[in-house]
Amino acid sequence: MKKKPTLGIYGFTGCAGCQLAVLDCEDILVDLFNYVDIKVFYEAMSNNEDVANVDIALVEGSINTNKQLNELKEIREKAGVLVAFGSCANFGGIQAMALGDGKWEQRFTRVYGDAKFTVAIPREAQPIHKFVKVDAFIPGCPPSTPQMLRALTQLLHGNQPTYTNSPVCLECKFRENECLLNDGKLCLGPLTMGGCTAPCPSHNTPCIGCWGIIDEANHTSELKLLKEKGFKTEDIIQRFRIFGGSKIVEKVQKLLEVE
């Protein structure tokens, strides 16, 4: 019999939703455990190896402490293919929404006072690619089941996962929704990587961008459009930032320059 591919699922700072999304694949969960040799998956099993030598490592969460950083480096060393799994790992997630504003210490003090850390030195949230080479990424907050299974299957069979380089609007139109932008709502669909099947606009609620910013996002034009619709510049930029993480930092700079 062919050797089973080995898999490690690691979680850093985040909501653990990406790991949970794996457990949410109820239909194939048993198959998954049978087909793959899962070495690490803290959320689901107790016989874990600390950091294991694996063919594929799925890394969830952003890096928020130096302890995590060291562990990430070890995971990198021991992984064949390292995958940034979900929005936090990919661009920092919501905890990175204020990245680059220089006020992290201030926020930290607000929540934790002046106490000192000793076991782990906290740091501002960063996506994993800031520290190690990432071979593939699966976007999503959390990744949708079909998208995740597709990517995982591709990885397990030695393929690069196909990544959706089209905005949410594509799937929004597949689902025959009226465009919320035209309805005066602050929808981030055009700026956001697709693959989620547009659940939010399909429920009349605007996309908030949780899948992360798509390569070609035209923030300048969307900002202008939303201003015409009566939104305030600060509000729009704030919204861009909530799920923009590390990807929006430079763009915001440019947007503000134009303003």
Added chain:
Amino acid sequence: MMKKIVVNHLARVEGDGGIYVEIDGDKIKKLEVRIFEGPRLIEALAIGKLPEEVISFTPRICAICTVSHKNASIRAIERALKTNEDEKTYYARELMHMGEMIESHSLHIFALALPDYLGYPNVIAMVDKYADVITKALNLKKYSNKIMQILNGKFIHGENATAGGFGKFPERSELLEIKKEAEESLTFMCAATDIVGGLELPDHLEEDTVFVCCNPADKKYGFWGEELIFSDGTVLPSTKYKETLIERVVPHSFAKRSLYKGKPFSVGALARLNCIGDRLKGEAAKYFKKYKNERWLKNPLYNNLAQAIEIIYCLERIPKLVDILLKLPDPKFEKATRKKGRGVGTVEAPRGLLVHDYSFENGYVTDANIITPTAYNLDDIEKYMANSALSLNKAGKNEGEIAFELEKIARAYDPCISCATHLVKVVKK
């Protein structure tokens, strides 16, 4: 002889944590549940945001309690900005909450805790021997995910529910499907409750404690209310959470702990059943009567059984909710009438009392406080762990065996580590 027990990674819990214990003879020198999750500073990030933004991102605190966070933040914001809650909206939110309760409890019972008691490393390893139970349990979990998907848009982190109502109410056909499956799942869940009820639970850790949960209106069972109810009989308005559940800072630790009258307390399914379980009706009441005993008040390991009974409660409640929803017309979206004010939203997350508390000025958040159940439970978790470690040590158990039992306690509480935004426990070496 000095024993050191270190569990580097707490497994089968949500988030990244560990346990560190030093036992010296009959004394615990140090016992810490450590949380390695980095600080996310969600409350600080909430400042300056608009209500709908807070409702979108605070549920990202935790994937498994996402709906509870959503409902808590919505309740807080609607109270702060004086939005009326329409009847249909109210019940749809309740239905959505049930989805999360079942999902979280079933995941916890079947996939995370049961392997402990039956001696397996994970749920999948149990498949050979317990194929039927596992298949049905996975179906139940899938079903509960479907409820959340239909009501909230996605299983995890949906955006459909927000302050003022829903983007889209479920279709009739979807509701009927939800109802049908609830009725079908009930038999399985009753049988499964007997499996959980039949497990032998060790008594070496037992000690009395206080339980607290939300007090639903009209003496009903339920998952939210404007009051807190304690197992000692006290009832208080939930806005008084701060004065009652006093937060304190532990030296060398960033875990803000809370004490009730100077003592640790527990929240969660067991707390709810201990405080308001006598309000249950139907099958849930039958099972509650069948299994409730004195030890429930002092042994957290009964939490799993309490969760099982709560799933029965939900499965019985869902068809009724569906019937109500089918009768009500889709309401218009309710607009907030104020831009300023403070509101506290208390709900029962699967793991217990969850508080969201926001203040607004000009429509933007000026202050935010979120306290999660795991933060409330932490002192009690450590208390029971200390009891357990001491008695097991006395009984001559080795480090590995003690560690396993301690992990079991942690898992009984189903701690949700990413949830515990306050919880960055730091240990000096």
Added chain:
Amino acid sequence: MKYEYQKEPELYTPIMMRIISKRDLTSDVRFFQAVPKEEYKHLNLDYKPGQFMMLSVYGSGEAPFSISSSPTRKGIFEFAIRKTGKLTNKIFELKDGDQLGLRGPFGNGFPIEKMLGKDIIIVAGGLGAAPLRSLLLYILDNRELFGRLIYLYGARNIDDMLYKPDFTEMLQSDQLELHLTVDKGNEGYENEIEEGLVTHLFKYVSDIDPKNTIACVCGPPVMYKSVVKEILKYKLEKDKILLNLERRMKCGTGKCGHCIIDYRYTCIDGPVFTYWDVIHMRELI
């Protein structure tokens, strides 16, 4: 509307071939020989030089590849494939005997009928030597049907030159006038291979009869403009300059849209276009 269906082989359903041999041409280009499996032997898979096929690898997708073999050597399909991404990585993992899906042939190919009796100039750059090899072999196998044969080939460097042993051997042949060059570094091959861009080889091309000559060009996108400029110096008629182009393709049948240029589909109306087309259609080169 008449409801007439496309006959067998169905347009989008690949048939299966087996790899019978492979060898490395350069560090990232590999040469494959494949034959259709027995059950497909009855199908007519005739093709023309310049046509391409859609190759599929199990579970890894499909992409267009020029046929590098000549129809004169029947039964075996040859491809020269560069490893550049998802599908081609997988193709490189294939071993002898492994299966490969195939659809086609597609595209117009070179207009052989119009080329008969003519002098032919072939200009290849890089991987462009793959489709042009088909034409080259075809002409060599039917040598008497064509006039002069001039072949200019430029690669980035010595290691990137496709079919290098074949070409260096052909340098001795009296069947064609062959000139090779590399952009940089011809150490060890100073006698056979020049240094400089492929356009620089035109200095060897003389005594061209513009009425009776056809030029065929294939190479990377950046190469066409400069090569065409050189060819135009010989006063060739615009429809006698043939360019084999590349575009993104998903179907090969003019339906997926990706290869469209103005109103023409590269997969149907191309990949061989004339310089006349270039003048009339924007975006071609």
Added chain:
Amino acid sequence: MRALKLSKKDEIKLYDVLKEFGEVWAPVPKGSKYVYGKIEKKEDLVIHEECILPIIPVKKFLMPPDFTMLKFTPSKYSIPEEDIPTTVVVGVPACDIHAVNILDKFYTTDYVDNYYMKRRERLIIIGKSGTPRENCFCHKSNTSIVEEGYDLFFFDLGDYYLVWVGSEKGDDIVRKGADIFSEEVPKDVSKKFVEFRRNRNKSYINDVDLEGVTDLMELMYDAPFWDEFGEKCLSCGQCTMVCPTCTCFNVIDDLALSGETGERRRYWDSCMFKDYSLVAGQHNFRESKAERLKLWYTHKLKAFIGHFGSPSCVGCGRCIETCPVDINVVTVVEKMKG
């Protein structure tokens, strides 16, 4: 071609007749718009007075947004067995029928696309001429009248519909519904019909001038306004999704977890996306948004004439209604005309 009468009082019986032929689909409201939805009760089959242009046009029946084109194992690719129901779409406006005619040509030229053919053969189109909407400009794109491509076509002439029979299938329907489709067309029908047409022609609001746009496309190819549009474009791809004559697709392979089987999916793509013309080695033939917009407008206003004799814009106005930043046939033509 035959014309019959369907009295409005019999309209309610139409559903039962059509149901005999397959699933009945018609515009149903969704938010402030319409979509083609499956009709389950006869009361839900509403024939509207004005032209209804559902968000996604008839093409969704002929080429679904996302479907499995092949199943495969390591040694065989095969077309999945699928049961495609016969679908009767009711209330299709003339422009959309023109679009179907264009699709018919497109999918059968050079090669026949069997996936299309299978669905086309099972599609019954019941057209309806209605009052033009704000953005309609089919009177300018020569698509306001349709001569072929439908099975039945309805005109609202007051208390009855005049029903043209356009195909054998259409004929089968009127025979089946003999008790509601009457051969006895009122005497004044021609007068009423002419009146209807005249009123309809007068009620257009959008008066975009398409005169000479084909040549203008060529002349204005390098005009700077394309870059202005490029800067505005959100690349959301909505225009291509809603346009009844956009057909581009992508193909992707999915394996089952075990790796033992898999399927090849085909789903709509858009030329507004960056990867559309990207090839190996990262060379992109249409790097900028302006280049991609030009491609689309070339295709809508010019290129198809070369291929099929008419442009591929049928004047439905969907792009006008949909594009959030107002890049559409009208604004582009206005720019071209200076």
